[in-house]
Amino acid sequence: MTRYIIRRILSMIPVLIFISLVTFALAHAVPGGPFDREKPLPAEIKANLNRYYGLDQPLWKQYTDWIGLTRNPSGEYAGVLQFKFGPSYSSRSRTVNDIFRAHLPVSAQLGFWALCIAVGMGVPLGIIAALKQNSFWDYFSMAIAIFGVSVPNIVLGPIFILIFALTLGWFPVAGWGTPAQMVMPAFALGLNSSALIARLTRASMLQVIREDYIRTARAKGLAERVVIIRHALKNAFIPVATILGPMFAALLTGTFVVEQIFAIPGMGKYFITSITNRDYPVVMGTTLLYAVFLVIANLIVDITYAYLDPRIHYE
Amino acid sequence: MTRQEAAARRLLGREQEAEREQKVTNLWADALRRMARNRAAIVGLVIIIALVIMAIFADKIAPYDYRAGDSADNYMVPLWLTRILPGNMAAYAQIGNKYLFGADYLGRDLLSRVIYGTRVSLPVGFVGAMTALIIGLVYGSISGYYGGKVDDIMMRIVDIVYAFPTMLLIILLMAFFKTSFGGANVPGTAAYTFNRINHVVDRFLGLEGGGMLFIFMGIGITAWMGIARLARGQILSLKEKEFILASRMIGASDIRIITRHILPNIIGPILVTVTLSIPGYISTEVFLSFIGLGVDPPTPSWGAMISEGARAIRSYPNQVLLPALMLAITMFAFNFLGDGLRDALDPRMRGTS
Numbered sequence: 001m002t003r004y005i006i007r008r009i010l011s012m013i014p015v016l017i018f019i020s021l022v023t024f025a026l027a028h029a030v031p032g033g034p035f036d037r038e039k040p041l042p043a044e045i046k047a048n049l050n051r052y053y054g055l056d057q058p059l060w061k062q063y064t065d066w067i068g069l070t071r072n073p074s075g076e077y078a079g080v081l082q083f084k085f086g087p088s089y090s091s092r093s094r095t096v097n098d099i100f101r102a103h104l105p106v107s108a109q110l111g112f113w114a115l116c117i118a119v120g121m122g123v124p125l126g127i128i129a130a131l132k133q134n135s136f137w138d139y140f141s142m143a144i145a146i147f148g149v150s151v152p153n154i155v156l157g158p159i160f161i162l163i164f165a166l167t168l169g170w171f172p173v174a175g176w177g178t179p180a181q182m183v184m185p186a187f188a189l190g191l192n193s194s195a196l197i198a199r200l201t202r203a204s205m206l207q208v209i210r211e212d213y214i215r216t217a218r219a220k221g222l223a224e225r226v227v228i229i230r231h232a233l234k235n236a237f238i239p240v241a242t243i244l245g246p247m248f249a250a251l252l253t254g255t256f257v258v259e260q261i262f263a264i265p266g267m268g269k270y271f272i273t274s275i276t277n278r279d280y281p282v283v284m285g286t287t288l289l290y291a292v293f294l295v296i297a298n299l300i301v302d303i304t305y306a307y308l309d310p311r312i313h314y315e
Numbered sequence: 316m317t318r319q320e321a322a323a324r325r326l327l328g329r330e331q332e333a334e335r336e337q338k339v340t341n342l343w344a345d346a347l348r349r350m351a352r353n354r355a356a357i358v359g360l361v362i363i364i365a366l367v368i369m370a371i372f373a374d375k376i377a378p379y380d381y382r383a384g385d386s387a388d389n390y391m392v393p394l395w396l397t398r399i400l401p402g403n404m405a406a407y408a409q410i411g412n413k414y415l416f417g418a419d420y421l422g423r424d425l426l427s428r429v430i431y432g433t434r435v436s437l438p439v440g441f442v443g444a445m446t447a448l449i450i451g452l453v454y455g456s457i458s459g460y461y462g463g464k465v466d467d468i469m470m471r472i473v474d475i476v477y478a479f480p481t482m483l484l485i486i487l488l489m490a491f492f493k494t495s496f497g498g499a500n501v502p503g504t505a506a507y508t509f510n511r512i513n514h515v516v517d518r519f520l521g522l523e524g525g526g527m528l529f530i531f532m533g534i535g536i537t538a539w540m541g542i543a544r545l546a547r548g549q550i551l552s553l554k555e556k557e558f559i560l561a562s563r564m565i566g567a568s569d570i571r572i573i574t575r576h577i578l579p580n581i582i583g584p585i586l587v588t589v590t591l592s593i594p595g596y597i598s599t600e601v602f603l604s605f606i607g608l609g610v611d612p613p614t615p616s617w618g619a620m621i622s623e624g625a626r627a628i629r630s631y632p633n634q635v636l637l638p639a640l641m642l643a644i645t646m647f648a649f650n651f652l653g654d655g656l657r658d659a660l661d662p663r664m665r666g667t668s
Contacts, residue, residue, distance in 0.1 A: 026487040155639040253482035
């Protein structure tokens with residue numbers, strides 16, 4: 001197991017190098033520098049700015065500076081490896097790190113609640129649907145699941161605002177900070193995933209509760225609750241664990257939309273603004289950071305997998 | 316229809332029906348009949364056909380132009396909506412019955428724009444599916460069929476690209492395409508060629524200046540990997556079967572074995588996966604247009620319309636409601652059709668994922 005984890009961590013390295021290369025190449029292949037404005041700056045000022053940010057260096061040097069393998073123009077190692085993501089071109093007084101510090105916690109909070117809703121609603125719905133197959137609860141939870149799978153958060157957001165904020169007045173329309181303001185965005189973000197989880201949990205639960213070892217567990221007189229939680233659920237959760245990785249990715253990109261709709265000052269909203277402003281250090285930094293999150297999330301999912309199913313042996 | 320179900324029907328005195336069910340052995344005819352009995356799938360299919368017709372004849376159906384608005388009608392709200400959602404409108408909202416669903420901030424008819432929006436969403440869904448199918452199938456077939464070192468290298472490439480968060484890659488690609496290809500006007504360069512092709516594609520779709528090619532490329536570059544993996548896995552398990560060995564023994568070429576013996580056997584699950592991935596491509600475009608990296612204005616994309624409408628949601632809810640509903644209906648239709656297709660082609664998989 002330990003060897004497997006070490007090997008997986010090592011195999012992350014080429015992936016991360018590839019991601020950083022593509023991100024850097026695409027961001028720098030875009031014509032027009034960050035200082036090309038509608039009203040052009042004088043050539044001397046532009047040259048100075050370019051020198052200050054190291055944009056006059058050869059491209060490979062800019063890349064290694066950004067990664068932190070070589071000394072940057074100010075003579076220090078300040079790159080991604082040192083957890084320094086560089087300056088922001090559009091807000092001069094802040095570095096990308098400052099921007100992360102200000103906006104990432106908000107997105108993380110939103111993502112956390114959405115994840116809680118996804119798992120906390122999806123798993124119970126799936127279990128109830130499977131245990132009471134073809135009952136009202138089964139149809140009810142599957143209806144919710146189909147609705148959640150088909151209606152993207154880009155539609156859910158405005159509809160939630162219309163129904164729960166403008167018509168019923170239960171929650172504030174937008175903003176961030178109070179618990180009441182978090183309810184609608186978290187649901188808009190988490191509902192799709194909870195629907196996916198509910199469908200998968202139901203399907204795998206239906207399979208598991210027909211297995212022999214469940215009958216054995218019942219036959220030896222275990223309480224129904226123990227049978228379901230200890231024996232069935234643990235096994236039923238294995239297929240569900242496979243989608244947790246892609247789901248995490250969907251939640252990440254979902255924050256871009258949800259934060260925009262609900263005017264939440266998170267990283268997603270800032271990222272979109274940076275694209276329009278051509279603030280490439282922010283774009284590159286966010287992409288790389290999110291990619292690292294995702295790669296780690298996938299690793300954790302795979303390890304969870306091995307924990308849930310002792311039959312899985314990683315050679 | 317399982318044997319038990321057939322037996323049950325026989326007991327109920329519907330022998331004829333039961334026998335007919337059992338006689339058919341052709342997979343596709345069988346699937347088609349199962350599908351025809353699935354009401355949700357049929358509804359989905361009908362909706363999709365209606366949407367396709369809407370897209371093809373958009374210029375005949377749409378009551379107004381999608382580009383030109385009347386500045387006197389800015390933000391017009393239809394009268395019927397004020398009765399349904401009283402209190403949700405701005406007090407100063409202009410109410411008029413000129414447009415069925417109102418007008419946007421430039422006085423353009425919302426209904427017409429939503430109708431033209433099908434010309435963006437549907438091609439994105441179909442082109443995404445086709446590129447995924449073609450590239451993924453070819454790549455996966457080669458990798459799975461030849462195996463060994465070829466397979467190792469090809470799958471390692473897929474693994475690495477697969478680890479890249481798709482949406483972030485598409486965002487970067489779109490930012491790159493739009494700025495370096497979209498404005499290219501120096502003949503002879505690759506960027507210029509892409510720009511010209513883009514114009515041809517836009518004209519073909521009837522949306523001048525939309526920049527559809529770039530969206531197709533962005534989605535196509537990332538879409539094929541899932542199918543490639545699926546196809547490879549299926550082929551790996553198939554190619555050891557006796558009938559493949561037999562046809563190789565009688566001297567069939569690799570191409571013939573792949574196209575005549577392997578592909579027909581794996582096309583079912585692949586078709587299902589592709590159909591179920593169409594909503595994903597459509598929502599990718601909607602997402603891109605929402606964050607301003609999708610089609611260029613004035614081309615109407617549901618994503619861009621939702622983005623504009625969401626900003627005015629307190630005063631003019633109709634602007635976000637109509638495109639959002641259209642998007643939801645389209646997604647429902649494709650999901651229903653995909654689910655139905657899966658149940659029909661492989662009844663054992665009913666109700667899973």
